[in-house]
Amino acid sequence: MVIRVQVPSVVDVIANDLRRSVLSGELRPGSSLTEADVAGRYDVARATAKAAIERLVAESMLERSTHKTARVVRLGPQDVRDIYLSRAILEAEVLRRLAAAGTPIPEAAREANAEIRRRWNASSFDVVEPDMRFHTSMVDAVGTVRTSRMYRGLASEVRLCMAQVQGRQLLSPAVIVAEHERILELVEAGAGNEAAEVLDGHLGRARDLLIDALDNAD
Amino acid sequence: MVIRVQVPSVVDVIANDLRRSVLSGELRPGSSLTEADVAGRYDVARATAKAAIERLVAESMLERSTHKTARVVRLGPQDVRDIYLSRAILEAEVLRRLAAAGTPIPEAAREANAEIRRRWNASSFDVVEPDMRFHTSMVDAVGTVRTSRMYRGLASEVRLCMAQVQGRQLLSPAVIVAEHERILELVEAGAGNEAAEVLDGHLGRARDLLIDALDNAD
């Protein structure tokens, strides 16, 4: 088995760091990002900065139209609805197929859920990372690189939302753990339809709380 | 209602034309595409050619790694399986939701299917375009821009496959029309599970024939 490594280019590194800045809230939604800004900040040529910006535009973390300067996207209620409906569509069918095929529950999903519980026990409410890890590992379990990639794109937008609401109260970790567990049980029992139904409720509740938090933001 | 138009940049135009070249089979799978090639072919600067190439790499129509020259992707059986499984996951759940919500069948879907029948009656076997139009219009009917965008990406890869097999015998238009019709009936009757099942068979047959055609290609 050959391991292929990709030497990261300067554009890669800058794009990654910009992504980190946006997701950490360091770059506020709506704030503008000039090519010269980026070029100056990282001390690179403008062409390099441009490429990095264009990459983030392609993954819809920044937005811009011709001759306008890029801005950090601000996701509204309609976006959240769209994102969560897309998630539900993808993940519901994934659960059905995992259940129908009798695919064993991936260890990563159980571990992610256990991590949420640990943080909850440690009185932490910041469970976004393990929560997304739970969902992505379920999707990964069907073994479709394209489906996984699509879901990853949605997950990235969810994290962008989280950056906007900055730790406002969302779904309680206790509820999350319980609902995840219920989903795992149903999938394991081969009850795909029921699992999909629970997932729909789970995502629906998360979506509504997120929209509320968004309304009260800024 | 304001209509926003986007002035296309040179990079846009070149990327579009390259895409057309790849999908038309003018650029064979596996053939390499140098930045200087593209720059020369369209008489633009290398930076511009580079941007266009990178855009097609991002939508996985070309592939390349650092310091290597870009090549037109050649999709193998494993890719086809991956693409069709992703399609099935997305579209099956879409059908379930359309059926459950009682969403009326989009006119575009009926029209696309009628077009397939017309071409079949005119003894034409080239029904890829209206076929994809049928499927995308069903996905569009759920009204999720992100889901539609994801499906469009998959559809693009399907067209890329078609370019590779260059009009080899695939699913018969007569079969396609009949199965599409059956799907519409079931969705209309609110029978989501059954519609999803028929779709699975439909896509499965198309996938197998495509893989066969791919084996006999080049």
Add this chain to the structure above:
DNA sequence: GCAACCAAGATTGTTCAGCAAGTCTACTGA
């Protein structure tokens, strides 16, 4: 006071020339 207008500055789109670094190829010498 306010709206339309205009000019200056800022920003993007694109080009050109060039260098460093990595990749590929075809030849050489063992």
Add this chain to the structure above:
DNA sequence: TCAGTAGACTTGCTGAACAATCTTGGTTGC
């Protein structure tokens, strides 16, 4: 025959430049 290598080719990135477009803030006319 084949490993090694020199040279050609290609990509990554830079810096400077210019046109086209956008933005801003002041000015003019009402």
